[in-house]
Amino acid sequence: MISRISGLFAAIAFAATLAASPLAAHAQAADAASAPVEAAAPAALDAAAPAAPAAKAEPAENPYGLKAMIDHGDAVSKGVLLLLVIMSMGSWYILITKLWDTQKLATEAKSVRVSFFKKASLAEGVKGLKEGSAFRFIAESAIEASEHHEGALTENIDHSSWVTMNVERAVGEVNSRVQTGLGFLATVGSTSPFIGLFGTVWGILQALTAIGVAGQASIDKVAGPVGEALIMTAIGLGVAVPAVLGYNWLVNRNKAVMGQVRAFAADLHGVLMGNRSVAKR
Template identity: 45%
Template sequence: MLQEIFIAAAAGGTNPSAALSQMGFEHLISEMTANPGEFAVSWVVLLTLIFMSAASWYWTVINIFRATRLKSQAARVTSLFWDAPNAQEAIRAMEEQPASEPFSKIALDAAQAAAHYQRAEGVGAGSAESLSRSEFVDRALRQAVARESGNLQSGMILLATVGSTSPFVGLLGTVWGIYGALIKIGASGNAGIEAVAGPVGEALIMTAIGLFVAIPAVFAFNFFSKINSATIAKFDTFAHDLHDFFATGSRVH
């Protein structure tokens, strides 16, 4: 379709350099501002892409800070737990960690599960009879790891959505621009390039904007997916050691 438009434009043979000057982003915005009704779809596409870009960059920055913080805290928090002289001091050290710190929350859930089992066992409650101490702690650790792993996924769905859909949103602007070019050619009977340069330029710009929005989002999604997988593996390793500690009373090396 684009090839047909350019062939028709070449046949018109009128001042191509002046027409090409109408294909820039500045001209697109001026045309959209001057004729908001005519460019309603273009406005919707452009504003949608701007919103998608802002949202993806917001979650990219948030995830960068979170990944950096977790990387620096992981070794420190786990060392605090294992270097404590006894279980009570270890639990107290975990309670002093920030509410957003995941490793301490996993440890506290395991400690609470072990304490609850011990109390239930002392009074002969049904949970102590139906589950062993190891199973009870293991269940609590699985739930804690699942919860903290889910927290790592904040913003990932949005990044995936932006990366996969923004090219198609831009393509909508492309299709609409080509449609506008064909309408202008049919209405004016002028197949010169100045009649179609603006709409075609708009079409190409919308496509480019869609790609500029999608590419960083895709890179960010892949990057954070790899980082999150490594962090979840650390959760699992810490949880296994916690299970041995609270189920048997000592850490298995």
């Protein structure tokens, strides 16, 4: 009976405490509102201080990402990653510079087609071309071959064939300069997936070796190292795809531009042969 009464009193006291706590909090808030601002500010800072760490909680780092692979990888893994980064940088550099070169060459081809053959003479036409341009190089090579067809050996070749050979040689040099870098893109596109796969195989081998030594084969022990190793394959594919697409794009652009260059060379050859025929008359 006494225990029940004491339990009843305890329940009443607990309920009274719960009921009184909101009233006390309300009274404390009213007192704080009526107090000066200088006195309320420290109290507010003290009340907010415990909640600050929870509001600024930083997200946990991904233990299976690229950063974890770099931190825990050995020299071989880091070397493979560095090689893929270099190949990617080289591919993008070649792609951007060659696109700029082909665009500049196409713009020059349009200008040459409009103005070069309307000049009064070939000398004036050559002066109107930009220094160091492919079209000026071809024009100067063709004119020099036409004007200097002498010598005991070159006299055995007729003038038309001699000029044709020099023009084709100049066009070939221009084509070689345009094609520079495509071999690197082809190499990167064909080898980078296998380099990334090698990094994956090596990473999985090291992970399985570490798991075997530790004697723990739980999913968390396997998923992390294997996932880190598979990142290498993804990076290899990410390097290869832009290289292959850039290679095909540049090949098509180079074909179009070199078609315009060869057309200019053929027209120039015709003009030189016509001038020679007129001079013979």
